[in-house]
Amino acid sequence: MKKITLQVISALVVFAAVLNGCGKGSSGQQLPILGRTDYKEVGGKVDTIYHTIPSFQFVDQDSALVTEATVDNKIYVADFFFGTCPTICPVMKQQMLRVYEEFKDNPNFAILSHTIDPDHDTVAYLKDFSERLGVPDNKTWHFLTGNKDEIYEIGSGSGYLVPVGEDKDAPGGYIHSGAFILVDGQRRIRGMYDGTDPKQVTALMSDIPKLLKAYDE
Amino acid sequence: MTSKARSLKLNFIGLMAIPFLSLFVSCTGEKSEGAKTQERLSDTEIKYFTNGKKLYTQYCANCHAENGEGLGRLIPPLKNSDYLLSDIPRAAGIILNGMKGPIQVNGVEYNQPMPANPKLNQTEVLEILTYITNSWGNEFGGVDPELIKK
Numbered sequence: 001m002k003k004i005t006l007q008v009i010s011a012l013v014v015f016a017a018v019l020n021g022c023g024k025g026s027s028g029q030q031l032p033i034l035g036r037t038d039y040k041e042v043g044g045k046v047d048t049i050y051h052t053i054p055s056f057q058f059v060d061q062d063s064a065l066v067t068e069a070t071v072d073n074k075i076y077v078a079d080f081f082f083g084t085c086p087t088i089c090p091v092m093k094q095q096m097l098r099v100y101e102e103f104k105d106n107p108n109f110a111i112l113s114h115t116i117d118p119d120h121d122t123v124a125y126l127k128d129f130s131e132r133l134g135v136p137d138n139k140t141w142h143f144l145t146g147n148k149d150e151i152y153e154i155g156s157g158s159g160y161l162v163p164v165g166e167d168k169d170a171p172g173g174y175i176h177s178g179a180f181i182l183v184d185g186q187r188r189i190r191g192m193y194d195g196t197d198p199k200q201v202t203a204l205m206s207d208i209p210k211l212l213k214a215y216d217e
Numbered sequence: 218m219t220s221k222a223r224s225l226k227l228n229f230i231g232l233m234a235i236p237f238l239s240l241f242v243s244c245t246g247e248k249s250e251g252a253k254t255q256e257r258l259s260d261t262e263i264k265y266f267t268n269g270k271k272l273y274t275q276y277c278a279n280c281h282a283e284n285g286e287g288l289g290r291l292i293p294p295l296k297n298s299d300y301l302l303s304d305i306p307r308a309a310g311i312i313l314n315g316m317k318g319p320i321q322v323n324g325v326e327y328n329q330p331m332p333a334n335p336k337l338n339q340t341e342v343l344e345i346l347t348y349i350t351n352s353w354g355n356e357f358g359g360v361d362p363e364l365i366k367k
Contacts, residue, residue, distance in 0.1 A: 086332040090280045090288050097289075132290035171332070 031182075031207055034189040035161060051161075053078075053187040056154050058114070058146035061126040062138040066112070070142070073185040075211045076110040077204070079195055080155055080164050080176045082117035083129050087171050088178045092195040093133055096141075096180070102205055104140045108185075108215050109208070111141040114155065116164050116174050118145045161189065180204055184211050254351050262347055262359040269348025272341055276334055277349075285353040291329050293322040296353035305346060305357075309365035312342050339365070 035051025055068045077099060081089040096111065103109040115121035121129070126143040135141050144151075155164035155176075162177035182191035182204060190211060193204040258266060274283070281287050285296035295301055300322040301308050315333035319326055337345075343362055350357035 084330055087279055090282075090292055093291075094282065094288055129291065134289045 029210065031190040031210055034192065050186075050188050053159050053183060053189070054154065056150065056159075058144035058151070059123055060138050060142040060144055061123060061130045063123050064138055064142075066142050066144055068187065071110050071112070071183070071187075074108050074110050075185060075208060076112055076183050077208075078112045078114065078160055078181045078183060079179065080114050080116050080151075080160075080162065082115050082172065082174055082176070083121045083125060084117070085172050085174070088196050092178055092180075095195050095198060095201040097134060098198075098201060099180070099205060099208075100135065100141050103208060103212075106140075106212065108212055109140065112144055113141065114144045114151050116148075116151060116155070116176050118148050118151060121145050161192075182207060182211070185214070250354075253356070257351060257356060257358045258347070259359060265344045265347040265360075266351060268341075269344035269346070270352075272337075272345050273348050276337070277345065280331075285349065285355075290325055290327060293320065293325075293327040295349045296355065298322050298355075302350060302355065302357055305350070305360060305364050309342050309346060312345060313337060 033050050037051065038049040040047045040049055053068070057065065057067050060066050077096070079092060079096065081092060083089075096113070100111060115126065123145060126145055130138075130141070130143045135143075152164055154160060155162050160179075160181045162179045162181065164174075164176045166173060167175045178194055178196045180193045180195040180201065181189055182193070184190050191204065191207050193200040195201060254266065255263065280292045281295050282292075285294060287294040293300065300320060311331060312334060315331045317330045319328040321327075339362075343360055343365060346360045346365065349355065350360060
């Protein structure tokens, strides 16, 4: 009888640990708001001003104009890549496919993948690229091209806070971050994840529903 | 021991058995592939295979993936790839010099440039070839060094 009690207790401990683990993923825990925060006094009241993604204007794989209005009031994930990248991009795209497959049918969710080599990655190229990747339309996942300076600008400190740029010594000629950037409906950055690390992408996939939950309330 | 307690214990053992069983199944599955690889390859070739795995992770897996399945219709698979397995000297050339332009792999067209790997020496190319032609269900066997000599 003692043996059984011990076994039951150990089973309960394992069970509780599992429950605890699940709880961490699905509780209403708040995600942080990233970037520099400013405080402004307006009429004796202190306003908190968070870092937000500035307005932008790019074109996607279906020649559709994509601006901040496209993702207005949507949760979205942004990243930077280029089509002929021989290093981390294929891994990032493999991982972003996981995110896409999980949330592609949610109307409040979007993905913005910016090319950092717009001279090569034209609309036609991105259409072919996205179809070959397994993304048949631009309903959820937009592959963006446009003015090179504007792409670099939105990637930088005024936008997604990641390094992007040209570098003759880097493989493929460009350096860029492998980050997946999670943005909320008010264009505030709510998380940064290493898009080459499956574990971090799993964390991203468990954080997205925390933001999407606001739409159910 | 009451019958209730006994059935509880049985139940518990049954529950615990599930993860153990699945562990067993996955282990035996891997073992049999490993065993088959060992049967196919000589001792020297097994050394090539082992080094090839390391080199693959370093030079190839970013694009062709750890599981050799590639990426959509962008990057071709090496697993069960007719293009790879039907022409080893050609594959050696591509590993070393890269390639450009469309190719057909298992009836699917791919057209993504592959970069050259000028840092690799002849032995390393042989090691990578030994690994990729004997992994993920590929059962080519030992790669003859004469095949890839230029």
